[in-house]
Amino acid sequence: MTGLDSLAGLLGPGGTLQQLEPGFQPRAGQLQLAEAVAQVLRHGGVLVAEAGTGVGKTYAYLLPALLSGQRVLLSTATRNLQDQLSTRDLPRLMGWLGLSRRVAVLKGRNSYLCTHRLSQARREGHYLDDAALRQLAQVERWALGTRSGDLAELPELDDASPLIPLVTSTRDNCLGARCAGWQGCHVNEARRLALAAEVVVVNHHLFFADQQLRDTGVAELLPQVQAVIFDEAHRLNEIGVQFMGRQFSTRGWRQLSAALLEEGTRWARGFQPWPELASLMERQVRDFEAWVGAAARRPEARLLWLGASPEGLDPAAWRQRLLGLDALLARAEQALQLTQEAAPELRRLAQRVLETRQRLRGFMDDGQGPAVRWLETGRHTRLLEVPLNIGAKLSDLLKPEVAAPGGGPASGPVSVGGRPPPAWVFTSATLGVDEGLSWFTQPCGLADLATVLRVDSPFDYARQAAWHVPEGLPDAQDPEHAWALSQWLLSPVRLLRGRTLVLATSLRALGELARGLQEGLQGTGIEVLVQGQGSRRRLLERFRQGATGTPCVLVASGAFWEGVDVPGEALQMLVIDKLPFPVPDDPLVLARSAELKAQGRTPFQDYVLPETAMALKQGVGRLIRSEHDRGVLILADERLHQRSYGRRLMAALPAMPCLADQAALMDALAALSSPQAWLTRSSTTDPRPCS
Template sequence: MTWLDQVTAALGPGGALQQAQPGFQPRSAQLQLAQAVGQVLQEGGVLVAEAGTGVGKTYAYLLPVLLSAQRVILSTATRNLQDQLFTRDLPRLMKALGLSRRVALLKGRNSYLCTQRLSQARREAHHLDDQAWRQLAQVEHWAQGTRTGDLAELPELDDVSPLIPWITSTRDNCLGTRCAGWQACHVNEARRQALTADLVVVNHHLFFSDQQLRDAGVAELLPSRQAVIFDEAHRLNEIGVQFMGRQFSARSWRRLATELLDEGTRWARGFQPWPELASLMERQMRDFETWVAAAARRPEARLQWLGLSPEGLEATAWQQRLSGLQALLARVHQALTLTQEAAPELRRLAQRTDELRGVLTSLTQAGEGGGTVRWLETGRHTRLLEVPLHIAEHLQALMAAESSPAQREAELTPGLASPRPAWIFTSATLGLDEALSWFTQPCGLGDVAQVLRVGSPFDYARQAAWHVPEGLPEAQDPDHAWALSQWLLAPVRQLGGRTLVLATSLRALGELAKGLQEGLQGSGIEVLVQGQGSRRRLLERFRQGDGERPCVLVASGAFWEGVDVPGPALQMLVIDKLPFPVPDDPLVLARSAALKAQGRTPFQDFVLPETAMALKQGAGRLIRSEHDRGVLVLADERLLQRSYGARLLAALPAMPCLVDQAALMQALAALRSPEGRLTRSSTTDPTPCS
């Protein structure tokens, strides 16, 4: 029996998975996907596969990988899925199959404790607040026993904690072999394990950052791998463009100033005026940001940058300001060059200063045009950015570059499955047409990829329904979010919490949270709000909301995807309005302009597909298992009033419509019944409401 036959047998009735996991049910869609993955692993090439929610795509690609015994890189969009694959899915699957494979987890530097930075933090991190100081004590205690140094072992440490930059390293401040803790470094140990592993689990951010910087890590792994699999591939283009461009930020400038003062006075006190230089850097950046904010006439904005200066900023004055920053960087670099032999820390700072000068110099020159876009961000941290419109060119170059080593290894190694590497891209949402062009076109895969669409096995017509509230202010009205919060009070009470509210903006999130908190006060239903606790803690609490602790979760951004709450804890999903792309976003404007130049219609060919995919992704949070029941509330009447509404609804699974609020309340009451089922009397056929 070949390993491809073993894949089929393991997923079939009475197979290894059903024997090991009593609740496992063979699914034809899962088998179809697994066979397609196995075929590409054996023959090489490119597979783009959309697998609807509930197909079981994780096992569908892990099973062929494990049985083929190939060396593979597996990349995810989120660290949450990384951890799930490494700690749960892979061990469970290997046990069921009776296999032993070397598996490694590799994250970016900011996910691992740096013992050198930790030793400095207590004496130098004087800017931390009381909570961060308490967390520092917890980290110091944990550091004595951890084997991996992975900060995910500390659930109480939020991803956005101000402590993290003080206890982790970056490529900029890592001392490399000159560090006293180099041999015991957690990052180095993770990379050593990855280099010898059969399967390495990384994330898209690490994958692209290493490819761009050619830092040690993923870039070293690729030539020895026979396959690369991207799960959550719908995020690939969005993440990739961040690392394929250049940026200069006020945050990196200030971090350099802080370390200049700390390391200069520590290693070369008296040799250079370190306090004066650091103070001058802070003052010059503050003056620059003040001028930019005043010239832009907006405290927070993304300003297009088509010519020599961003929109609204006078070109000569802009160039003079940038020249001033360059001159100061040159002075700092000279001071560091004269003292860098005193310590590795100063030598590394000199290199960083030179790199920052190079980025700033490139951004003062005329833009490349064509496939790139520039803009200036103002607000909490000013940033100057230049990125490509899409990753197609970069991804194609990467795939071509990595083909030759893989082919040579296959030719020299007997028994390898394919002389060509396999590239597999999968997600629950990759497109609206059979060609999955929403994904394949910006990634440059349209002409080279085998495309597969496998539908969800869930019976949405029986398990779910949707409703559009009537009488709310228009979605663009500033009062819409508050009005929606008041409208939601009755449905939330009827259901007893069990509601996830997804907002399309932080402003709407704040209004919805305030309105629900005030309106549900004294009801016994707790309102959880994104930002008031770590994402992990909020989801843990939300999952407990089907018992004696009912709750509502109001969230935005990161909660639109990767949220998996099966069961009765989530039975109503509310989307505040259609998630159209921000119209003045420079990337949106540039991509729209590129389509116009091709004679295409930006709204039809870009805006609507982007909106449909975001809507599909958000709506996918509702039904997560065959036993789930729920209602999707889409609080935007444009779905019913505008001609494009039907196209957006077509992107969602076919489910019946609750025609009015009475039908909605009846459905919610039915969900609270012991059977927890939607009643057919309250719904129409699974076609759009008119």
């Protein structure tokens, strides 16, 4: 543990990192965070730390983790950060420090090539179109040389490629030890390395999947460790509730039906009426979807489920429908019991049918504890049940008397067997708006367990950035708002020659903004990149090249609100189409609001506004990524000026001067082309003068 005492010599002025890493800037906040992490690693307990953009939190937790000599689990919200930690940050730091630590990265099944599924895809390649066949050939060539089987090694394979499900496995279709490729299985090898490693890099999905498996007493994915560090911890509750809940989907039903027909015919033709059974299953689920859809009265809907059945559905008829589906699953189960010894595929299929039936029957009872249920219609129908938060589960893991399963340590201040006490660290750039970071600590059950630390961003937002609210646009809730905003943006975008990221709060708005910008910028030489038209990775690579190549604008939603790092001149204007309020009819939003009302609290003040502030904070964090960046934030929602809550939302953001009118905005954008002009302009303004 003596290495933890040398952090100032590593991170401070004139320290090791400043000497070894070009461009490294010592930051007091980074050292403060690193020392706090070292403290909890040394003495045990729970640390919740918000580290503003630019603090350098990655090194601030990696250095103490490596120097501690403890076995550590690092968990992130995204595979991108997993790859960054395992392929860049950890090797670099270990090389500089002369440390030798066994590091392993472990992802979900759909990140690894399955050689059995690959050969199956080749045999059935006549079903694929030409583009998919070309991709399949690329995968086959790569498969001959890869050691890890991690599809991230194939940058040309888009994340959304339809080929990925054909060459990877799922829990449902994995044959386990009965598979001919079991000995060389990439998933098994990744898990073996993780169980033997001293530093294991996972994601939050895998952490909770491991919890799920251990709770059943069946298996484990992750090793027992002495410390767990969650980066991007702001996503923990959102991801955790999905894993702690359950769902039944007609999509899964159809996949099961297709597997019955395919595998039954292949391995037990003539022993059971597979075509008849599959046809009955398809017809039954089609009738079920039609009946539910008629009650929903619109193509895509969420039906609250507060009683015996979802809203608008007769309880007796609802139960009868579920019993009908259950009866068909029972018939499939019986057919497979009689034939499953014919092939491993049939034994695995029998297990799938059993698990599907258990999920369905779980929705035929009265629900489990403080959870919310709902039904979703759309391309498929889904029955869902999730807890309101992960607080109970997480606080149980951290109780001193409980040895935490699933990669977690036994928490508490007492050293075990002479080893350092276990430690938990939760960190992100956005965890709350108050000193207690209650937005994060309360739903995660940490309010009374954690030491809380807030480290402000080192960036000088008052001089590096400014913000503006356009005037005269339709109301933010008006359907015409997105189109009008796209037309308003044409002049600023032309002046900047692209260099603009537009974040939409809905897919409908994204489509309108993209269409308006594409039409308005035709013939200007400015390209409009749109989320969904290429992989996230490729879009960001192209956008980063906009400052030196063909100028461009990127219009995006959802996944681009966080984890996007575009330092330099490629991004100088960030546009947020409107305040990112939670979807009002979202069942979780409604249930959490109802719970607050029952406690005598105000849902809008205590839940809706904090959620909006955190989402806004995440989006705004895309603009300034280094001490040298300069940029303008456009918040295209006049409610910031018109409603009393506007001040509260702006208070959650870094202090920046407000550009009061269109002329001031255009002057500021023009000044971005000259650092000296921008500095002169900044020196005459005060943060938020028009808020």
